[in-house]
Amino acid sequence: IMSYAPDEVIIIGGPDAVVEQYVSDLQELGITVERWGGQNRYQTNIIAMERAEVEFQLQFNGSVIVAGNDTLAIRNALQLAVQNGAVIIYVNKSTNVTGVMEKLRVKTATMVKTQASERVMERVKEQLRECNCTAAEVQVNVTRETVLQLMVQVRERVKTIEEIANETNSTQLMQQVRVMEMTMEKANTALQAGNYTRAYQLMLELQIQTEFGLKMANGEMKAMMEINKKVALEREIAKLEAQISVMERAGIDVSSITALMEELKVMVQNGQYDEAKELMNQIKAMIRDAYQNGRQAIRDSAQKTHGMRPSRP
Template identity: 70%
Template sequence: MIGKRVMTILFGLLMVATPVTFSNVSASTSVTVILASDNEADCTIAEYLANVTGAVVVTTTWGVYDPNVTAEIMSYAPDEVIIIGGPDAVVEQYVSDLQELGITVERWGGQNRYETNLQVMEKAMEKFGLKFNESVIVPGNDSLAIKNALKVAVQNRAMVLYVNKTTNVTKLMERFQIREALAFGSPASKKLMERVKEQLRGCNCTASEVQLNVTKETVLQLMIQVRERVRTIKEIANETNCTQLMQQVRVMEMTMEKANQALQAGNYTYAYQLMLELQVRTQFGLKAANGEMRKMLGNSEKMALEREMIKLQAQVSVMERADINVTGINALMEQLRVAIQNGQYEQARGLMNQIKAMVREAYQKGKETIRSNPPAKSSKGRKH
């Protein structure tokens, strides 16, 4: 029997999408939604674009599919959705959901955060006509540095560039024809930033540096995200009886405990370094865990249909809140619920297709109405 919390993960009953609204959404303007994972690197790039273009940002847990995220996007009635990140970070199910609704979708993503970063910068220049005279250079795995770099990048309209130990900074600057750089780093990325400064001097670039201090609050903020990821992986591992996942969880928990001990001892930099490593490790864990979840769904037609039904219920709720008449859809939804409950799966699939067509039609006809009734800002949201 599947536990309550894993059922929640499977069917997306948790509202893990956090909308970040940077401009008022109205019926008279076009709307672009940027969908990114809660990976700090991708999410920050999304926020940066939102600040300079007026787009709306919606985030999803890295590697996790939640139908409520699709509903959140739908509630803004966007003309288009730009996905930042590859399919491991923002899963392909979102593309299918949005295309079913008739929403234009494009993905800006590479094999990793560094490739994604470069692709987003280039496509942003092409699509939005953005021009940059300087750059903000920041280690792509240093959450503290990334957060602080965002503020300066927005203020100066600077290009955001992520680097790691293999990055050729000289070629990067030449690629974008930029000669001014502000480098952000923390004690966790000290060696990397020394290498970056050396390369900047070599390419005759004007460069300055911002060194950030790791505080107890810095570590605690990162721990919140990582702890929840580990908990999710553990729940799925238990329910799927996946030995490999459980082994990964045990190692993660040991690292978490080591980081907590360092934190209590006042060694904030070491604790922060451990959490950065664990943050990356949880992403691999989530990918494996969601593979196990997909197997579970693939082996149960009932569970797959129930997940689709819950997705449609979330979408219908968006239209109901905008006072769009969905009486006919709700009648079919009740028939669908009964068919699934009675094991009439062929009938359920037929009803599902009818409902999807009706939802798409109602949504397309009611887009202006939905825009006139935008969702309330999340308490977690930030406005810049």
């Protein structure tokens, strides 16, 4: 996020989905943070649609694109929503679709279906009939590439959970990792056999498992950091080094900050945790000032690297 040097950031999702640490990290840099989040992802979805309409003056065309808890369906639904200026709603088997349609004041819906979300979409279709809404269907088939893309995402999550499990010596997390790896093997076997639908369904199940696993892992790490000052300081140091690296790549002079970072590492290694905390607060203030004064340089660097400049939609 810092590499784009934004003035403000909107977080979409509650604190379980996007942990509060993101908020404090960004605010420490002087970035304004706003959170759009509900009790679950379905509430968050509606809140995001409503807030985007006000915040960015988005104009919707009076129709909605409906997708289930299904990565492939969501990806295609997003494309259709952008192309047609439609609202996208994300549903599961317990969603009150009729209520959502009434809330959004729309009567036309397009349902995006895959083999993994057919039952949910049948229920959606029934509810749409009840509110006298017009419903069209788009069928999207699971392919080998679809499964492979999801595997990459899920493997990264499993790897992260495993790293935290090793760092916190959590037996429970390691057991979860082993179960996840077994499910991954089953999905890979189905993929190699050409049963893409089965492989995809297993990966969707694993995607949900990793979401819960990451929440648990974050909780374990937070608890460990509360009782282990060295671990907490070392993780903060890693974050600060990443922030310094962003500014360094943009050509900002961070030599004085880098020198203090070396002193900080020595303090931590020597067990001078209280002194280290004081020096860390000083370094954070210096990073904040350097970031605030060098935002344009960071933006210029981002434009050269990514071919884009951060801006409001």
